[in-house]
Amino acid sequence: MSNTVFPSPKSIREDLEIRSQLFKNPLIEKVLICPPEYIFLKGDDMIHAVTLLASSEFFKGISRSSVQALADIAIPKNYKRREILFTEGQRGHSIYLLGNGCVQLSKSSLDGKEVVIKLVRSGEIFGEVILFEQDSYPVSACAKENSLAYIIPKHQIFCLFEDGNFRNDFIRMLMKKQRYLTEKILSLSSQDVEERLLRFLREQYGMRDEYRIDLSKKDVAIAIGVLPETMSRVLFRLRKEDMLRWENNRIVLRKDFWEGFEGER
Secondary structure (H helix, E strand, O other), X not given: OOOXXXXXXXXXXXXXXXXXXXXXXXXXXXXXXXXXHXXXXXXXXXXXXXXXXXXXXXXXXXXXXXXXXXXXXXXXXXXXXXXXXXXXXXXXXXXXXXEEOEEEEEEEOOOOOEEEEEEEEOOOEEOHHHHOOOOEOOOEEEEOOOEEEEEEEHHHHXXXXXXXXXXXXXXXXXXXXXXXXXXXXXXXXXXXXXXXXXXXXXXXXXXXXXXXXXXOHHHHHHHOOOOHHHHHHHHHHHHHOOOEEEEOOEEEEOOOHHHHOHHHO
């Protein structure tokens, strides 16, 4: 049985206004009187959302009832390739769970150029910074391919905090998240450029012998936190050693490469 806390009339109106904006629904006043079935998850969609939430790095470890409560307030939305989910500086109304597809998070540099921060894959949460740290999104999100996202309204999550069990679950999850980020920072500081590049490929695309990616070498360099010039030197060395070749949007690794990758051990 779900422990979802029913929101106040004001919260319902805010939620429906968000849903109306997301789906461009002109019948907002009618929706307020008689909410249609499509705004709620059910069946296979509900199972999919619950499974992704339970296994996501952000919500990993919270109870089954809390996962169900989050799924109860999630809004499914399909995005076409190159469609914008939100833009940098936009007021943050929701966090997102990617159901399938791929979403690129990027930021504008001082000279106005787009800098790729991360490629989000199925099962990952993004936009969560707006829960506590700031009111606006610090990055822009764009679908790199046709994608499904579950949108979880911020104010609905705050409604769930009225439930003591959910609130305690959430606090425990945040503490675990803090420890995870600390370990991640230590890990990154100890990795050399080659290992960062290979971890990026593995985490974003899986372990393969060949990749086709639509990111430039400069974008990848920024994403792993190194200078483009440093990246170029590493790629030159890897090519010379017949370990990795990057030509246009195609990356080819030596057949037995992953067997000897130190980061896997």
